[in-house]
Amino acid sequence: MRKLIAGGLVAATALVGASGALAQQKDEDFVKYRQGAFQTIAWHFGPLAGMAKGDIDFDAELAQRNAERLAQLASMPWEGFEGGPHDAGDGHTHAKEAIWEEMDKFEGGAEKFQQEVDKLAEVAQQGELGPLRQQVGAVGDTCKKCHDNFKED
Ligand code: ASC
Numbered sequence: 001m002r003k004l005i006a007g008g009l010v011a012a013t014a015l016v017g018a019s020g021a022l023a024q025q026k027d028e029d030f031v032k033y034r035q036g037a038f039q040t041i042a043w044h045f046g047p048l049a050g051m052a053k054g055d056i057d058f059d060a061e062l063a064q065r066n067a068e069r070l071a072q073l074a075s076m077p078w079e080g081f082e083g084g085p086h087d088a089g090d091g092h093t094h095a096k097e098a099i100w101e102e103m104d105k106f107e108g109g110a111e112k113f114q115q116e117v118d119k120l121a122e123v124a125q126q127g128e129l130g131p132l133r134q135q136v137g138a139v140g141d142t143c144k145k146c147h148d149n150f151k152e153d
Helices: 002-013 027-053 060-073 077-081 103-124 129-150
Strands: none
Touching: 027 060, 027 077, 027 129, 060 103, 077 103, 103 129
């Protein structure tokens, strides 16, 4: 448990760390990258949210797989915000300028998200709907909080 959480924290705090390799990427690539990363996260969170709400049947194996993937994916979107705000060309970004104005707060939200999905991956191993439902709620709260602060509708 401790190892998972520590790993997540390291990944989350490395947010703005991976600059060198990004030099050739264009503004629109940053936008596409981070949107793709969030889409992949939503793809995996969707069924978990569906199980938590009772919209789809509980499937312990799927829950465990998706939660483990989320723990990996949670560290990925953030490098797509590096060096921004980015001009997406067609205006296709929902990122608020507040991200770059309040980067510490944004990074804090990313770290909290990582912690909660790490916990979700652990809880999913129990194979029980009750605790899963509760932790899916905790993860969803971190999504929502960040969207409220930093994402245009
Ligand atoms: C989802 C999803 C989000 C979050 C958010 C939680 O399933 O795609 O962006 O949950 O709605 O409030």
